[in-house]
Amino acid sequence: MSRSRPVRLLAAAISVGLALSACGGGDDDPSATDPTGAGAAPPLAAVTLNGSGATFPKAFYDAAIDGFKKEQSSVTVNYGGGGSGKGRTDLQGGLVDFAGSDGLVKEEDKAKFKGEFLYIPTVAAPITVSYNLAGVDDLTLDAETTAKIFQRDIKTWDDPAIKALNPGVTLPSTAIVVAHRSDGSGTTENFTKYLVKAAPSWKLKSGSTVEWPADTQAGNGNAGVAQVVKTQAGGIGYVDLADANTQQLKYAKLKNKSGKAVEPTLEATTKALEGVELKADLTYDPLDSANPDAYPIAAPTWMLAYKNQPDKAKGDALRAWLSYLVGDGQKLAEENDYAALPATFTSQAKTAISSIVVPG
Amino acid sequence: MAASTAPAPAAGESRLVRRGPRRADDGFRYLTLAAGLLVLAILALIAWSTTKEALPAFRDEGLGFLTSSRWAPNEGAFGTLAFIYGTFFVSLIALVFAVPASIGIALFITQLAPARVRTVTTFVMDLLAAVPSVVFGLWGVSVLAVAAPGFYESIGSPLAAIPGLGRAFGDPYNGKSFLSAGFIVALMITPIITSITRDVFDTTPGSQKEAALALGATRWEMIRGAVLPHSRAGMIGAVLLGLGRAMGETIAVALVIGSGSQISAELFSSGDALASRIANEFGEATGTWRSGLIGLGVVLFAMTILVNLAANSVVARATKKAG
Numbered sequence: 058m059s060r061s062r063p064v065r066l067l068a069a070a071i072s073v074g075l076a077l078s079a080c081g082g083g084d085d086d087p088s089a090t091d092p093t094g095a096g097a098a099p100p101l102a103a104v105t106l107n108g109s110g111a112t113f114p115k116a117f118y119d120a121a122i123d124g125f126k127k128e129q130s131s132v133t134v135n136y137g138g139g140g141s142g143k144g145r146t147d148l149q150g151g152l153v154d155f156a157g158s159d160g161l162v163k164e165e166d167k168a169k170f171k172g173e174f175l176y177i178p179t180v181a182a183p184i185t186v187s188y189n190l191a192g193v194d195d196l197t198l199d200a201e202t203t204a205k206i207f208q209r210d211i212k213t214w215d216d217p218a219i220k221a222l223n224p225g226v227t228l229p230s231t232a233i234v235v236a237h238r239s240d241g242s243g244t245t246e247n248f249t250k251y252l253v254k255a256a257p258s259w260k261l262k263s264g265s266t267v268e269w270p271a272d273t274q275a276g277n278g279n280a281g282v283a284q285v286v287k288t289q290a291g292g293i294g295y296v297d298l299a300d301a302n303t304q305q306l307k308y309a310k311l312k313n314k315s316g317k318a319v320e321p322t323l324e325a326t327t328k329a330l331e332g333v334e335l336k337a338d339l340t341y342d343p344l345d346s347a348n349p350d351a352y353p354i355a356a357p358t359w360m361l362a363y364k365n366q367p368d369k370a371k372g373d374a375l376r377a378w379l380s381y382l383v384g385d386g387q388k389l390a391e392e393n394d395y396a397a398l399p400a401t402f403t404s405q406a407k408t409a410i411s412s413i414v415v416p417g
Numbered sequence: 418m419a420a421s422t423a424p425a426p427a428a429g430e431s432r433l434v435r436r437g438p439r440r441a442d443d444g445f446r447y448l449t450l451a452a453g454l455l456v457l458a459i460l461a462l463i464a465w466s467t468t469k470e471a472l473p474a475f476r477d478e479g480l481g482f483l484t485s486s487r488w489a490p491n492e493g494a495f496g497t498l499a500f501i502y503g504t505f506f507v508s509l510i511a512l513v514f515a516v517p518a519s520i521g522i523a524l525f526i527t528q529l530a531p532a533r534v535r536t537v538t539t540f541v542m543d544l545l546a547a548v549p550s551v552v553f554g555l556w557g558v559s560v561l562a563v564a565a566p567g568f569y570e571s572i573g574s575p576l577a578a579i580p581g582l583g584r585a586f587g588d589p590y591n592g593k594s595f596l597s598a599g600f601i602v603a604l605m606i607t608p609i610i611t612s613i614t615r616d617v618f619d620t621t622p623g624s625q626k627e628a629a630l631a632l633g634a635t636r637w638e639m640i641r642g643a644v645l646p647h648s649r650a651g652m653i654g655a656v657l658l659g660l661g662r663a664m665g666e667t668i669a670v671a672l673v674i675g676s677g678s679q680i681s682a683e684l685f686s687s688g689d690a691l692a693s694r695i696a697n698e699f700g701e702a703t704g705t706w707r708s709g710l711i712g713l714g715v716v717l718f719a720m721t722i723l724v725n726l727a728a729n730s731v732v733a734r735a736t737k738k739a740g
Contacts, residue, residue, distance in 0.1 A: 141701055142700055
């Protein structure tokens with residue numbers, strides 16, 4: 058501690074000097090900035106990077122912002138949240154330097170962006186099917202049964218379909234209370250996409266909000282859904298792992314594509330990523346993964362940034378920040394209840410980040 | 418404005434004396450006129466830009482935007498009727514709770530309370546008006562909505578047995594419902610209605626009140642005969658101001674209304690209002706969905722204008738009658 062303080066002051070002084078020299082137009086050595094951030098990162102000019110978007114990975118990004126600040130004290134990163142849709146709209150309008158998004162940009166919306174943009178995968182996380190049922194601590198569901206519960210075809214816990222999946226478990230006749238998000242959400246989108254993919258009987262389609270039956274209950278944010286499940290006997294809802302753990306909810310094992318009942322763990326989520334194809338633009342679909350050890354509802358999330366950066370100082374800082382997210386920042390994923398990306402993903406992400414064009 | 422205060426250099430002494438004040442008057446008139454026009458211009462710009470942004474959804478849906486109650490962004494259906502209904506239903510519930518309470522409090526403060534109690538009550542009501550709505554919302558979602566289902570069922574099920582009331586008080590008994598939202602909004606508009614009606618009651622001429630008392634009226638007869646008739650227009654104005662606030666209330670409603678998209682007379686079922694739907698979905702919305710949400714804003718804007726116009730004509734008529 059006592060040693061690092063003068064070092065940090067020195068770094069700050071150097072960065073101020075660099076910023077001044079940048080103002081003077083003397084950008085002589087572009088190779089000095091190593092975008093992969095490996096080893097001792099060179100200090101960057103003092104700039105602020107602003108981002109907004111998905112709230113699902115926000116806890117991880119907040120931790121990563123703190124971690125990044127320790128490496129690059131001159132760069133300030135802000136991440137405002139607000140939802141994936143807001144992030145994409147803000148990036149289109151040039152209001153932010155990067156955007157978090159749980160979903161992909163639709164083909165017809167691509168023209169609204171100011172040029173080519175990149176997807177940088179950052180972390181993934183399981184979406185749990187959490188429940189509140191006294192006396193039942195071990196519950197297994199499959200896609201078909203989950204679909205029927207959430208569209209209200211199955212209304213009591215002792216339904217034959219649930220019984221068949223849980224031999225030896227005594228299920229009470231408690232009525233099922235379905236909890237869902239009241240706000241539009243990438244979590245809803247990924248959960249319903251999974252049901253579309255894996256459950257043929259699912260009727261509500263997918264989207265960041267869907268037409269839930271009238272006799273269901275809504276909660277604001279993952280915490281709101283967790284609260285409904287927590288307070289309603291017989292409750293069930295889809296909640297991210299972090300909030301399910303905070304509220305100490307019980308969650309179901311889900312039968313994956315290979316028929317194996319898997320608990321929503323971070324390892325099983327990383328396994329889900331290992332079982333799917335990473336496309337050239339770094340998009341991928343980890344839902345209902347073919348890997349036999351995969352948890353089937355693994356939600357991806359990306360950072361979006363423009364490939365051509367107009368400003369050198371900002372562009373360099375953006376490259377360093379994104380590199381940190383897929384580099385050292387990955388170590389912060391687990392303690393915040395997110396699954397780190399497999400090595401194949403991070404190495405391709407680094408290649409993509411180094412393709413960002415910065416002037417000078 | 419500097420021009421109106423600084424005399425023109427070429428002007429003679431006598432002209433200055435004559436023209437100076439008039440110039441200042443003119444300047445002031447134009448300044449205030451500009452301020453007045455600015456309000457109109459801002460309103461027009463808001464209406465124009467929101468309508469423009471909402472146009473894709475209007476074009477997709479046509480009249481269905483107002484007449485359909487199916488809102489399914491993931492399938493491209495944008496009907497707002499359920500939210501228009503929800504906005505009015507919640508406001509109505511709020512007024513049913515808030516108006517009698519507010520008028521009672523205002524009468525107590527102005528006509529009955531001893532001076533010290535009056536100061537304290539006024540202070541507390543003003544304090545309540547300053548509580549941010551999200552605080553009410555958080556209380557609603559973490560206390561009211563959790564405790565409410567059992568309570569709702571205990572009052573709802575006996576009432577539902579009465580023929581004709583089954584539709585309003587029947588199943589389901591949700592903690593997050595029209596009634597919860599209406600109750601929270603009532604808490605928020607009570608201080609506003611109270612403080613305006615209090616001021617109105619205070620303007621009743623003392624001579625009229627004393628005359629009533631001198632004729633042998635009881636205190637209640639004095640209030641009914643002197644205070645209330647004198648204050649009718651002001652009370653209606655206060656209620657309509659409260660209604661305006663109730664219709665636009667966003668975040669507290671978003672937290673406790675339950676976000677269902679349905680038209681139902683059931684007090685305990687979940688619904689949604691225009692402003693709360695915007696707050697809930699705007700973050701994730703893109704494309705036509707986003708236009709649709711801005712369209713909800715346009716509808717709310719139009720509704721507010723209509724309510725205000727109605728308020729003006731009602732107040733005008735009541736004033737005429739009272740005069």
